[in-house]
Amino acid sequence: MSKLWGNSVKKLDASVVRSLPLFAQMPLSDIQDILDLARPRLVPAGQSVFEEGTEASHFHLLLDGHIRVERLTPDGDRVVSFHIPPGQLFGIAKALGRDVYPATAVAALECLVLVWPMTLWTRFSTEYAGFAQEASRTVGARVTEMHTRVLEMATQHVEQRVAAAILRMMQQNGRPTEDGIEIAFPITRKIVSDMTGSTLFTVSRLLSAWEREGVLVSRRKHIHVHNVAALERLAAGQS
Amino acid sequence: MSKLWGNSVKKLDASVVRSLPLFAQMPLSDIQDILDLARPRLVPAGQSVFEEGTEASHFHLLLDGHIRVERLTPDGDRVVSFHIPPGQLFGIAKALGRDVYPATAVAALECLVLVWPMTLWTRFSTEYAGFAQEASRTVGARVTEMHTRVLEMATQHVEQRVAAAILRMMQQNGRPTEDGIEIAFPITRKIVSDMTGSTLFTVSRLLSAWEREGVLVSRRKHIHVHNVAALERLAAGQS
DNA sequence: CGGGGAATTTGCGCATGAGCAAACTTTGGG
DNA sequence: CCCAAAGTTTGCTCATGCGCAAATTCCCCG
Structure with a gap:
């Protein structure tokens, strides 16, 4: 996993992530600006990154590992919504106009995650080319998948x-x-x-x-x- | 339904719609600008406003009536996703980063709809205070409802x-x-x-x-x- | 290398709710 | 005012797939 960290342990290297769709339309300088504001976080397998219903204080980008998004019913049943592969944004409650996380994100295996305070969301959306669009696309893909699952479960x-x-x-x-x-x-x-x-x-x-x-x-x-x-x-x- | 039309048949009156959440944060002049770009459309009960899979050429605001959003499975079963009450945006594929409508919208009863070309979407999102935020909120509410339905169907x-x-x-x-x-x-x-x-x-x-x-x-x-x-x-x- | 917990397999019984058929009711259009 | 279509009710049957119990296997960790 160290390859993701560039030369220094402390400083994330823009060149590593620029192939991600999120950064595709951005100049390297913008990417570096964004990365400089990120805090990296290593989440052990099985641990949650954030919990449903808690204040959505941060948004996240998965660099490595796999995230499982799940909800619990009032009477204790668990429902798994979907899995998130590396390279995707998650925990982006602001993109849904919400201020609490709508679901719980669990590390299906050890995950390396970048974390930004949610207060940066509006700034990123307006200032960086393609950021808002890519966020919409991510949301859209998940809505589509949910839609499909409703359809499958019904028919x-x-x-x-x-x-x-x-x-x-x-x-x-x-x-x-x-x-x-x-x-x-x-x-x-x-x-x-x-x-x-x-x-x-x-x-x-x-x-x-x-x-x-x-x-x-x-x-x-x-x-x-x-x-x-x-x-x-x-x-x-x-x- | 004529009350929604202001003094002239041709010109929509901003004062009628400014109580909607979508326009809550906007000055009347902005609302009027937006309305001036809209085309009103009266949809008879049972008729579709747009069809799943077709190019998302316009986005819509429901003024009066009720919209039923549905999808068809490959083998002909219908699944109803949700109902839309007056005052809400719909057919907002761009907010999902998509360029085709993800579902079909049918008028459950006669509907009065405002229609804008999708090309205006980006402009509205960036120029008008609260437009993007309200669109996100609308998307978020629907995602939440889908989420809930998946959960219900599963448990x-x-x-x-x-x-x-x-x-x-x-x-x-x-x-x-x-x-x-x-x-x-x-x-x-x-x-x-x-x-x-x-x-x-x-x-x-x-x-x-x-x-x-x-x-x-x-x-x-x-x-x-x-x-x-x-x-x-x-x-x-x-x- | 062995113990223990987690994950999985398999058998059996049974309730839920789908599928189908047929009759009935309501409504709107000619 | 009547007919036809659409919507609804109801009885019956039956397969799917859930619930539970118990045994078994597989790993992880000490």
Whole structure:
């Protein structure tokens, strides 16, 4: 992870992050200005970056690791909203006109995060080319995904939803291997069920069946998709 | 509806809309400038204002009526995302960084809509005080609602979800009467089922049961809630 | 290298709510 | 005023997938 830190431990290097969409339209000097205002934060696996309902005092950029965004129901059930891959903004309550975080962000594995005080949000949005636009795009992508999930939950069977959830994680957070794609962070059956409005047991049965059919292999906390086409067929309900 | 049109049929009057949150922070002259650029559009009940997937050429403000936002699945099922009450912006794809409409907007009853070319979006966002902020707030409110629905669909029974959907419509789009609150636009059992990921039949049975218990009265396309507390209890799953 | 907790598997029973068919009611247009 | 279409009710059946229990496996950590 040290490669992300440039020459000095203290000073973040603009050249490392300029390939991110967020900085694509900015001159290096602007990027450096932004980075100089950031505080880096290392979050251990399993720890939360911020909690639903607390004051949205900061916004964040994920440099490395994976964030899981979740909400808790009044009676203790957990629902996983989505996963965030490196390079994306998160905890951007201001972009939603809110002043508390709408959900909890948990480090699915050890994460390196840049943190800015939310008071800088308006300034960044107006002063830096493309910042507001990229924030909108990020929000839009998440709204689209939520939309899709509502649609799936309303119209599709559990089997299709679980297949779709795994496909999505594979596409957004997958790591290609010689034999398929593996999901790049620890993922339990419980979490998959919390993503699909299902149960641990049903997900376990589905994954076992798919493993028997050679669609994927799942070790503990780990999913490796071998036959993407078959999984797409399952998600579409064509089998 | 003529009251919304000021003295002349052609010129919209700023004083009529300045009570809307969107214009709250603006001087009258700014409001008038914005209105002068708008084209009014009267949409008959049942007709769509724009369709999912088409180029997002305009953004809209609902002056009167009620908009139903829906999506269609590849295999023809309809899912209703939410309803929009008068005074709100909609079709604001740019606020999501998108260039096609993410959903279809249908007039639940005859609607009066103001329409602006999307090319004005960036200008409005940067030039008029509070415009961008109010747009964010609108997006945020809808994201929050989607979030809540995902959570409900994942963790709650159909009965609770239907109760929650009716409560929401009642709160957001209700009209108080001497004996409770009635939902201010035509609403069929089919639509309620499309909102809750349920079926026409199940919704019919639930409404009948609740009518028997005196919680609400539902005539054809029409729901009138009498006992709000009871409905809240049903939504919470406490009965 | 062994203990213990976390994650997973599997069997069994059953309630929820979907699916279908058919009859009935309301409403608006000609 | 009547007809047709749209909306609604109701009975019946049945599959999905949840709930629980118990056993098993896998890792992590000391």
